[in-house]
Amino acid sequence: MAFYSNFNSLLSISVPYSGFSLYKESFLTPHPTFSLYKTPFLCNSISTFYLRNISVDKTPVLCNSLSLFNTSKCSLKERFYKQKPDKRAYELNSEVSPHRAVSAVRLLRIEEGGAFADQLGWRENEMVYVERTLGFRVRELDDRNIRLVTEIVGGAVRWRRYLDFLIGSLCSNAETFRGMEPLLLQILRIGVYEIVKLEMPPYAVVDENVTLAKNALRPGAGNFVNAILRKLLSQKERNLLPVPEIEGTERTQARALATLYSHPVWMVRRWINHFGKEEAVRLMNWNNSEPSFSLRANGRKGITRTDLVLRLETLKVPHEPSLHMDDFVQVKTGMQIVIQKGLLKDGLCAVQDESAGLVVSVVDPKPGESIVDCCAAPGGKALFMASYLQGQGKVIAIDINKGRLQVLWEAAKLQDVDDVIRTVHADLRDFAAENSLKADKVLLDAPCSGLGVLSKRADLRWNRRLEDLEQLKDLQDELLDAASMLVRPGGVLVYSTCSIDPEENADRVAAFLLRHPEFTVSPVDKFVPNDFVTEEGFFLSNPVRHSLDGSFAARLIHSFN
């Protein structure tokens, strides 16, 4: 049995305080369109929290999962009520440091699945969440504040496991840490990250985070933050910060490394297994470093790399030309300025990692060709391929996700390549079964673990599970089979991922070739620099070796008969 919830409906749930996370997860897993609306409030050890439905469609809410909460200890308002427009004008609180307040709320939303850690810049509606969560207004953020939010949020997400290890070691017992309310934990993570990793002036960090906790929660929360951060400072000043011991069995060593370098244990074990301990540590260091971004000059709009460099110089954005791709420029800092000055909005350039550009080099698109991009959205590679066609030929961009496909289409218009792009909203497997289309070139940029892009996608490491990899492998095989049906005799099939995991890459290609003897490997050495070519003739960019995102591509040729 189900009842229905509308957009913006709120559901309130009261549970024993210590079980907050468990109850919340039990509800959110089967109901992904809900997210935590407000920090839970605590009264007599009962925590009441609100979940908001963010789906625009009516969402069925299953009574089975509701009954999860119907134990003797907890109560649930099994009634939705429409959220009233919030007409309250929140009062300005000028005591609270605005970038810390915004960072804490953004961190909270990332953990609840309502925001992404790789968000650059500022979204107009973000202050609404901040005010609702904190119950007051904070001062306007200037450019420096916005940069700090990006840095603190990215860092606190990357270092989450290590920060929690330190915070846990400073709590009087494990229960105190486990039962901590979410906003309080985020404030502590910010404080610990600022002291330990950013080495910011420590007493200011303590004062500012205590003020935030007092105002956003209650005076007792401020005292708690004060106690934890002061203990941490004292340990740091005496060089006594706890360090996980890397000793014992392979498993315990992997656990300690996972804490020290802040990654999930299963990932560390897998990388030690595939690449060895030293390479795994180098990879984790890369993932924890501040990401740099690359811009691709849009030749279709007549913009050369020299033009782009001139614009970046005028804007005083530090940059370096790419060593591997003629149209690309690396930008270490200052992406905020690039966004604000409209370079992306005007379609003059696009944010694209060189590793993604090199995958397009492996496809080698030429004017007049028909190209199918099987998993095309949000469109980085499809748009770059389209720019090579110079108005002749076509790129058929297929994707199962309508919203992301719309993003691709809007970008195609901005970048002036919409004349050669056609979008198709479909499951590739159905499309291949129902269409007799045969293209010159087919790119399958498959859904993957994304383990090659963890420096840019800071929260991804915490969202991936080992089981996901197994499921992805099956999907990748199915999509490869489907993509192969769209290649003409003598045509090219490129399989790519943004993963460095051999099981998603070379192993998938080997399994495909066993099922499809009509395809053979065409080595990629004619298309990318030798340094990126593996022994089997595949393309592989390695974050540690090339200082780029990790990605993989295999070029396969269909026989003529």
Ligand SMILES: C[S@@+](CC[C@H](N)C(=O)[O-])C[C@H]1O[C@@H](n2cnc3c(N)ncnc32)[C@H](O)[C@@H]1O
């Ligand atoms: C790695 S992303 C593609 C990135 C894209 N090529 C780019 O350069 O921006 C994988 C895409 O596969 C799409 N996808 C997943 N399963 C699919 C399916 N069965 N059929 C078509 N697209 C699918 C996802 O929606 C996602 O947009």
